[in-house]
Amino acid sequence: MRVPAKINLALCVGSRRVDGFHDLSTVFHAVSLWDDVVAVGRRDGRITLTMSGEGSELLPCDETNLAVRAALLLREQAGEPGLGADLRIEKRVPLAGGMAGGSADAAGALVACARLWGLDVPPGELLALGAQLGSDVPFSLLGGNALGRGRGERLHPLAGAVPLHWVVAAAPDGLSTPAVYRRFDELTAHDGLVPDSGVPTDLIAALESGDPREVAPLLRNDLQAAAVDLHPGLAATLDAGLAVGALAGIVSGSGPTCVFLCADERHAGAVAGGLSSARGVRAVQRVTGPVPGPCAAALPVARV
Numbered sequence: 001m002r003v004p005a006k007i008n009l010a011l012c013v014g015s016r017r018v019d020g021f022h023d024l025s026t027v028f029h030a031v032s033l034w035d036d037v038v039a040v041g042r043r044d045g046r047i048t049l050t051m052s053g054e055g056s057e058l059l060p061c062d063e064t065n066l067a068v069r070a071a072l073l074l075r076e077q078a079g080e081p082g083l084g085a086d087l088r089i090e091k092r093v094p095l096a097g098g099m100a101g102g103s104a105d106a107a108g109a110l111v112a113c114a115r116l117w118g119l120d121v122p123p124g125e126l127l128a129l130g131a132q133l134g135s136d137v138p139f140s141l142l143g144g145n146a147l148g149r150g151r152g153e154r155l156h157p158l159a160g161a162v163p164l165h166w167v168v169a170a171a172p173d174g175l176s177t178p179a180v181y182r183r184f185d186e187l188t189a190h191d192g193l194v195p196d197s198g199v200p201t202d203l204i205a206a207l208e209s210g211d212p213r214e215v216a217p218l219l220r221n222d223l224q225a226a227a228v229d230l231h232p233g234l235a236a237t238l239d240a241g242l243a244v245g246a247l248a249g250i251v252s253g254s255g256p257t258c259v260f261l262c263a264d265e266r267h268a269g270a271v272a273g274g275l276s277s278a279r280g281v282r283a284v285q286r287v288t289g290p291v292p293g294p295c296a297a298a299l300p301v302a303r304v
């Protein structure tokens, strides 16, 4: 089961709610960088996990891993405690990079286990289970382009199938999502700013046009200042991408991965080449989006 990473073309962050989450309007965009999740049956009712690839040596394989939690939640929901599985994950999405790799693994485990165990779970129910595991998990199931509201879990699929070309610049380390949201709260309070989670309608219209030059000036990430504050090297990475000709550069979600929008495939090749030796950039990859998630047909495309 191949599950894509995401970037946020717009991440409009509102105030912190009483439950500790922030209200959002975010335009999710799934890109061609995937974690692979496989579930193989076992008869002893145990759920085990082995991981390889990007950052996997830093992750526990016990019941704190999002993929194991996903399998346990699905089994509990099915009311079949005897169901077992060996989960195997090949990671390619940068760990703690703001590209929702953990959410992709949880989404992959839900779908792979549902198939393995022969459970007929309607896609809408899978999305609801995903939302219990993390705010980004429903989008990892859906993929494509989607507007996320609430804490990011309420999804409206968006039109816009023309591929956009991106260069992804991974950082040598990760950033903690809660720490970035906390820094966002501190910075907005300090600067007297009013957080605004209004829907970015201009960006949504530009995305529908498929013209990267229309999309570029409308990319927006309200968490970017907080991520750069916690990881000052990101400012140089963003500058380096613009210096080698990217149409626009932005921190992906809570960071520290930076993504650069390019005009077409050739341009992406040139930008990737220019960025590959930039200081503070661990790895550079070219990707396109949108790409479908494993439950792509779960919801109809909406007009917002």
Ligand SMILES: C[C@@](CO)(OP(=O)(O)O)[C@H](O)COP(=O)(O)OP(=O)(O)OC[C@H]1O[C@@H](n2ccc(N)nc2=O)[C@H](O)[C@@H]1O
Residues within 6 Å of the ligand: 008, 011, 020, 021, 022, 023, 024, 026, 097, 098, 099, 100, 101, 103, 133, 134, 135, 136, 137, 150, 151, 152, 177, 178, 181, 252, 253, 254, 255
């Ligand atoms: C910032 C975003 C943008 O898509 O993703 P990443 O860039 O980290 O991948 C998301 O909002 C992250 O979603 P996800 O990583 O699933 O977060 P969760 O597990 O639900 O929550 C982790 C923590 O992040 C904070 N959080 C998350 C979502 C939200 N709308 N408001 C928040 O304040 C809370 O502190 C929460 O305890």
Ligand SMILES: Nc1ncnc2c1ncn2[C@@H]1O[C@H](COP(=O)(O)OP(=O)(O)O)[C@@H](O)[C@H]1O
Residues within 6 Å of the ligand: 059, 064, 065, 066, 067, 094, 095, 096, 097, 098, 099, 100, 101, 102, 103, 105, 106, 174, 175, 177, 253, 254, 255
């Ligand atoms: N299977 C998993 N893959 C990645 N991270 C996981 C996984 N299970 C739990 N986590 C936890 O989720 C955190 C966020 O990881 P990740 O989803 O890669 O980044 P981000 O939230 O920035 O997109 C990790 O630091 C780790 O503690």
